[in-house]
Amino acid sequence: MRVDFIKMHGLGNDFVVLDARLRPLPGAITPRVAAALADRNTGIGCDQLIVLEPPPPERPDADFTMRIYNQDGGEVEACGNATRAVGLLAGGAARIATAGGLLQTRADENGIAVDMGVPRFEWDAIPLAYAMDTLALPVGWDGLEHPAAVNVGNPHVVFFVADCAAVPLAKLGPEIEHDQLFPARINVNVATVVDRSTIRLRVWERGVGETRACGTGACATAVAAMRRGLVDRAVTVRLAGGDLAIDWAEDGRVTMTGPATESFRGTFDWSAFS
Structure with missing residues (x-):
């Protein structure tokens, strides 16, 4: 099964974004799958793999969930550059549930501003x-x-x-x-x-x-x-x-403002990485 992805970056810190908000992924993101997709030689290549999912029941104030996997496959709590990139995908304004808490983005003349919380x-x-x-x-x-x-x-x-x-x-x-x-x-x-x-x-x-x-x-x-x-x-x-x-x-509260960029879009064969 082929899966869509979006390649993005914030000041060169680059991401592969998988949008599973409306269409679930064919399988689970394990550390091995995340690391394989992030590999710059045999995968798509990125610093972090980002997965967007519907908000969990306990976060009715969120528009969606962002899960973040580092290059070694480990899942982490937050990523400011990725939040700006996802805010750009959402059109500027978004309330994003993460393992590190709720993050809010808005459009700014200098890019995307993120309320990083306290x-x-x-x-x-x-x-x-x-x-x-x-x-x-x-x-x-x-x-x-x-x-x-x-x-x-x-x-x-x-x-x-x-x-x-x-x-x-x-x-x-x-x-x-x-x-x-x-x-x-x-x-x-x-x-x-x-x-x-x-x-x-x-x-x-x-x-x-x-x-x-x-x-x-x-x-x-x-x-x-x-x-x-x-x-x-x-x-x-x-x-x-x-x-x-x-x-x-x-x-x-801390606010971070800066640019985010979409590089390109593509698809990959899920079975090659699962």
Whole structure:
């Protein structure tokens, strides 16, 4: 059976979107199926596989559900760039149920704006293996020290460094991601504050590797910098793929704004991946 897909990206962070809202998929998305579809050599190729489904009974306020699978096949809670892409598919305005909570999108002159909700800072909400101050964890890895920890639908640690481009993220990213301190693994951000309104950022995404952009990483990094008093409450986060605007309002909610793009559409043979 052939299945339709949509290839999209947000600042180069790319997705394969399967729309199962009206027509269910022929079978279940298992970690093996997700990883096979995401493989850039033998599959369609993407950083994340996105599956859209009807909203669950417990979320009558949602228009639909978004499930997110990383390149290694693991299902994760949230993805800011994918949310913007799905918001674009929905025509701008949408209420999207995710494992990380309800996300809302709207059209904006600079692309799609996403209400990412209220960030969490409690040690057990990250989660960490044991209690510690999440504003500056008393830990370090080969020169990367005292990160902030934030959960913005999924878990992040943020290191502020003099030059994020100089950090050997390919080496340290997987080491930190799989450290026993992080029972659900962790996304790793290395950031350089340029001025009160600008941050440069690189992100190692758990289950994916370094990506050209990460929406939740941009939100987590901006919020961590704001908590430390390094920047103002509205900043531009510059990633390899482009810029995201992050605003942390006085009511505690974080809004992320940036572009999303549909690349192409196609079909694949389900039996080749199941």
